[in-house]
C-alpha cells in the first residue's frame with residue numbers, strides 16, 4: 446500500500462485516473478474494447494494505463510468524458526457519483542445524484558432558473574457544462590415539481606464562480622426567478638396583490654408552500670414603505686444535514702435578489718433589499734430589510750400596469 450504523502454501530485458493524479466477508469470468499467474459494465482475505442486487508444490495501451498505503466502493523456506481523457514457524458518470538473522472535485530453515471534448511461538435521465546435528494550425541499554424551478562440565467566447572460570455551453578458538473582441530465586428541467594436540496598444550489602454556484610461568475614450574478618440569478626416563475630401558480634398569486642405591502646405580507650408564506658421549505662420566515666416589521674423579514678432555521682433540516690445553519694453566503698445573496706425582484710410581479714421597479722444580519726457572518730439570524738417605498742410611490746401615483 447502506497448503512502449499518499451510519499452508520492453508526487455502527478456502520481457496521485459494518475460492513480461485517481463486509474464481508479465476512475467476501473468469504476469467506469471465496473472459501473473457502466475463497459476467492455477474494455479469500447480473503453481479503449483472511446484479513449485482513442487490501443488487495447489494494449491489501456492492495459493498499460495490501468496496498470497500504471499503509462500499515463501493517460503489529458504485530451505484523451507477529455508474525449509472519453511464526452512463519450513460517457515461526464516464533466517472533468519467533477520472528476521477534479523473528487524466527488525463522482527458513479528451510480529448517477531450508470532443511471533444516465535442506462536437511459537434513466539430523471540435520476541438525481543443522492544447527494545442532492547436527501548432532505549430535498551426545493552422545487553426544480555431553482556435549478557431551471559440558474560440554467561436559464563446562465564444560458565441567457567453567458568453561453569448555452571456553460572449552462573450545459575453546469576448540468577454535467579452536477580451530474581444532472583437536461584431533461585430534469587422539464588420537471589419543475591421534482592425536488593432537490595440546497596446542496597445542489599451550493600454546488601451550482603461554486604462551479605459558476607470557478608468559471609468567472611461573481612456575487613452580482615448570484616443576485617441577478619435571484620432576480621431572474623421572477624422571469625422563471627412566470628405563468629406559475631406562485632406568480633399568479635403574487636400578481637393578484639394590489640400593493641407591495643400586501644404582496645410581501647403573503648410572499649414568504651406562498652414561497653414556502655409553492656417553492657421551497659428550507660427555512661422558516663417571520664415578518665418582524667411591515668409598513669407602507671418597508672418590510673423586515675427574519676429567516677429562521679428548521680430543526681428537522683439541521684438534523685438531516687448535521688449543520689448549525691442551512692445554506693451558505695451565496696444563498697443569502699440569491700434570496701436578496703429574489704426579494705428585491707418580487708415587486709416586479711406587480712409590474713413595479715425592483716425594491717431595495719439589504720441583508721442586515723447573516724448567520725454566515727456570525728450573526729444569530731439572517732434578517733432582510735426590504736424598502737419598497739419607491740415602487741410604492743409608483744403604485745400610488747402612476748398606473749404602470
Ligand SMILES: [Zn+2]
Nearest residue numbers: 697723724731
Ligand atoms: Zn444570511
